[in-house]
Amino acid sequence: MAELGRAALVISLGLAAYALAAGGYAAATGRRRLSDSARNALVGCFLSTVVAAAVLASALARHDFSFVYVAQHTNRTLPTMYALSAFWGGQEGSLLLWLLILTGYSALAILVNRKLHRDLIAWVVPVLGGTATFFAFVLVVIASPFNTQTAPIDGDGLTPSLQNPYMVAHPPMLYLGYVGLAVPFAFAAGAMLSGRTDERWIVATRRWTLAAWMFLGFGQLLGAHWAYTEVGWGGYYAWDPVENAALMPWLAATAFLHSVMIQERKGMLKVWNMVLVALAFELSVFGTFLTRSGVVNSIHSFAQSSIGGWFLAFVVISSIFSLTLILWRLPLLKARTKLESAISREAAFLYNNLLLVALCLTILWGVVFPILTQLVEGESRTMGRPYFDFFLRAFGLPLLLLMGIGPLIAWRKASVRSLVRTLAWPIAFSVAVGITLLALGAGASKPGLIAYTFSGFVLATIAVELVRGTRATGSLFVLVSRNRRRYGGYIVHAAVVLAAIGIAGSSAYSTTHEVRLVPGQSTKIAGYRLTYEQTDPIVGDPNRTGDYAVLNVKGPWSGTLRTGVVTYTGFQETDEDVGIKTDWLRAQDLYVIANFTNGTNAVYFKILVKPLINLLWIGGIVFVLGSLVALWPDAREQRRLATRFAAAQA
Amino acid sequence: MAGVLAVFLVYTAVAGNSTPQVKPSQLARQAPGKISVVGTVVGPLRGSSHSSSGLRFGLEDIGDKSPVVQVVYRGDSPPPLFAVGRHVVVGGTYAGGQVLGNSILTKCPSKYTASAPKS
């Protein structure tokens, strides 16, 4: 059966290469049948990849250990759900998932748009085909999931720390996001290649970009939640290179999503948009290069692999391609209208672009710094947490403020007086919030206080918009359903504010305390009194050994907390099973990590109280809701667009 | 504006918070100061990070039998994945031929290694 998988991948490679070569030639010379043929090849590539994926999935489900990949990542006792999730648990399988999603998205995008945008699609096919060719090549030549062996009795199994629902959801969600950015990139490249100056490519890919951005954002939050609850070091984001690898394309995509609105309304920022969409795509492939190559030390240790070189080459080649395209088409992209005033909504969007790109690039700089210093000085140096935290505050706080000002500032030119008048209520509200928080002691952290005040400002602006809009239309539902993009966007802004409050609270105002306790002793932290009562060993489980410390908690919340250390026999792996109590009423988490000592009954407890952390997770849910509202198809908008294209083709 | 940003970035990179990250075999050439060492943990593990004498262990190059460097780690309990044979990143200061560590980062055991054909 592995032969079928291998054959299917070879066929995928052939079809993708044909889509690239024939599609490019057909688009350049304007041949319809050849272009249709290339398009069919790309769709066929998807079908062939489905076959390959089905072969791997079936082998995983059947525990077919003659597949080297299956033996390396599963064993007989592994539940089917995790056996299937091992599909993306290793290098080759995750590459196959990437190719599957890429070809799936490509087939869908070109089939949906084939009638309406024939000459644009003619160019989109070779661009997507080129990307698919690269991944298919890597899968066929470098990292095949279909290597075989004489089947051992049992496989190596999946690391216990990966046997949780997060492993099932987090990687596919991220990939749906990463790979999704290839579609708007291909359409943008297609627009430039076909020499069109209109906005068809933006209209065609608007929902794709939004969906990919939503998946990427949500996937990152899943990862953060996983780190917080399962990995158990007390945090949710470590500025680790692999984490940053997902954050950077997301920031670029955020800038792009906003910036295209200006191109649609005013015909400005065209060059910015081409650069942003290319940046988002290149960063997503660069991210996967960082993750797989082992070139930067990361808490997610993936061993040094030669595959990194190929990915780097692809990123370099496609970046040169994008840059050349943009420079070649620069005359076409020049805006006809100029920015009239530094205080206007257009200007606000421009500042938004600048801040997001600045944040993205500073993170990129911090990530590649060890590689660059290694090359230049012969000795690698890393950037620590303080570097990233500083820039997050330096760029993130102004961005937060801009989220409130942007929607309320007037187009073209706004006078400071009219701006202040519109923002009167939100400013007053945020000042009140700031003073109250100062009185409550939030002044302990200046950035935290600023973050809270700005958050109050933005929430007030959103509330004002909703109230005014509802009063004008009579119904909130009608208001939102008639302006889905705008109000979906406001809901997403509210989600970002919630996340900002959660991040500020849990980092700027958290309390940490490490203490050594013997049974009977207690300690106090942030109004809680924790008493270490006893240790319960794990009994009766053939796969796990370990101990759980039982703590009695009295305070704003009273009850029992269990926290322990678990060793998985057979894997020689030890995991923290931290005790977390989420106190909804007080909006904070009580988080306890246990560290047992050898030979004594004393236990070292690291106790953290993290205020408002749950707003980060709630913000994630609201983020998805807002994105869905903005994504929802609008019949009236479709009709209007249909008449626009009909008029052109009449 | 891009120019200003570039200058700013270069400045922070040069003057800012960066820490050299080295392998144990490179430590001998290192001047005393802030350091970050990446290597494999070598036993035996002695002592405790909470005591005054600290948790003592050795560190050698990953994948290479190099001279072992002594590490004295004081501070929070090391992360649970910390064990002999693990790949870790120890942050701290290098002085007197020893690494005085105050942070340990262990790696999450996900497997993106290349699948080698065994038959």
Added chain:
Amino acid sequence: MTWAWIVLGAVLAGGAVLGVALPFLRDPRPADDTIGAPSPREARRLALAEERDRALAALKELEFDHRTGKITDEDYRGLVSPLRQSAATALRALDAEMRETAAMDLPPPVPEPTPPPDEGTPPTPAPVPEPYPPPDEGTPPQAPDPEPEARRGQTLV
């Protein structure tokens, strides 16, 4: 069982080749094998349609912002006329473009029929007395405002 997979693989490969060859098999001698790239005329019309949509959307947004109180009456008065002008201009330009295309696409004019043979000059008719001049109806009404046109495509939220 390996041969079963080989057969499946061959079927997959065959399907791939078929899919790729399909456009050529379906249409071996096409009348026109070019990709319908839009002519300069079509491109111009698309650009004008986008211009129109942009102007109408800006007007609609201004009206909405005014209704929800984000823009004061005085700011509104100042902003609405230029926007209406540009919307009207865009609509007129698009209309002109459409009419020009329609005119160009008219079927070729039917040739005048041959004139009947000369039947001789008709007799001069009797002079018709001048009718009384019509009463003065005053100045004719003004040309209609461009505004109703601008409102045409707009649906109030």
